[in-house]
Amino acid sequence: MQIKIDNASTRPIYQQIIDQIKRDIALGRLKAADKLPTVRQLAAQLVLNPNTISKAYRQLEQDGIIVTRPGAGAYVAELSSNLSKSVRKKLLCEQIELLVVEAVHMQIDARTLGEWFDGTAKKFKFTDSEE
């Protein structure tokens, strides 16, 4: 696993770890049942305190993204969401709005933003539509 910590970022370290693991899963680089590095391994590799890794893993587990078992390690879980669809829509649309507002203030026109959006989305492994 390749994880890079940006110490200059205001984003907490544990959150950066979460971001990158979720990204790797969404990209298909990590698949369900794959084993994650142990807390101690990753802590040594990134030169961080094991508690920091632990916090990231705990959060990921709580979000149902990984499964951790004392004595066995941490594994990627099946994709799933306990949230009701309306809650998911609300959460995502809030994030979309922030993105769009930012784009407007950066004077990026709608077409360009749409292209960047499509270009980025193409790289990820979405769940198939259930039409």
Place this chain on the structure above:
Amino acid sequence: MQIKIDNASTRPIYQQIIDQIKRDIALGRLKAADKLPTVRQLAAQLVLNPNTISKAYRQLEQDGIIVTRPGAGAYVAELSSNLSKSVRKKLLCEQIELLVVEAVHMQIDARTLGEWFDGTAKKFKFTDSEE
């Protein structure tokens, strides 16, 4: 100006204020040269510590979104961006990635996300393309 603080949100209050002012500008509800409420007015209206409002205004000024003239109040600035296009692309694409990763983990398919994105984008006043 209508600003609503969501105390349940983990987003800091000063950030929520920033978000909503930027949103109102992007929606066209606030236009260049419009006068913003004074720090004291807004603090009284939202029942918040004036320091919190100050922090939001200071941040907005730093981002070139408003202009404060000491003694005369704060005004909406012209849209502009000092950032190079490549930096803007990088910043927005990072945000797009976080959004898409989140959508994948919520098992929202690409088409649905695209629809939500388009629906949201339509509400805002983008700068015209400079083709």
Place this chain on the structure above:
Amino acid sequence: MQIKIDNASTRPIYQQIIDQIKRDIALGRLKAADKLPTVRQLAAQLVLNPNTISKAYRQLEQDGIIVTRPGAGAYVAELSSNLSKSVRKKLLCEQIELLVVEAVHMQIDARTLGEWFDGTAKKFKFTDSEE
């Protein structure tokens, strides 16, 4: 707030704190928008490390049961559940099964268990049925 820690219990301390706060809310002793003791206050009162209290509060926040704001403290949130109804049913029925199995092994007959159940349920403030 009256919280009692049982050091003899195998249940982690932070979990005991969570249990009792959720209980107080369910009993109506704590109501939405009530202020909880600060992390440091409660840590001093229970002679525990502030991190332990912090962990309990963080978990409660993640479950949408309280709202914490740096600089402002922690407050009881409105009752709500982001979980879909089927997930809620599954979670509760698993817990019910464990309870019933335990009762059978303790040779408690069905009627007695039902009475204990009703007696306990009566003490709590359920959401009204939405028939």
Place this chain on the structure above:
Amino acid sequence: MQIKIDNASTRPIYQQIIDQIKRDIALGRLKAADKLPTVRQLAAQLVLNPNTISKAYRQLEQDGIIVTRPGAGAYVAELSSNLSKSVRKKLLCEQIELLVVEAVHMQIDARTLGEWFDGTAKKFKFTDSEE
């Protein structure tokens, strides 16, 4: 014997084994004097470390639920409980409280919870009342 391990559960594996054996007994699928699989058999069947099975059996024996005769295997014991009725009541009522508190926070109304409780209880073989 059909035992299923849910690796996604936070419940320890040895505890899941205990849960399911107790459940099978409470359902009447396993009866007093029935022979349980050997530690090795079960370990092979579930692809688990034999120590894990051992721990489960040891705990079940300690709780008086099974009897292991060295060299002869493990057998289901007669239902019995050394605990005084008041202790049993205390233990069960604690568990009932946790269940009810959870239900309140999930915004399940009392009637629905009661129905789920009755529906679940009906499936099990309670000891007859000793009125």
Place this chain on the structure above:
DNA sequence: GTGGTCTAGACCACC
């Protein structure tokens, strides 16, 4: 050896 819990103590962002 694995992750989980708890303590102790430093530093920072928020209000």
Place this chain on the structure above:
DNA sequence: GTGGTCTAGACCACA
């Protein structure tokens, strides 16, 4: 002053 993050290090339950 509030809670959040991170480090360091001890001890325990699980496999």
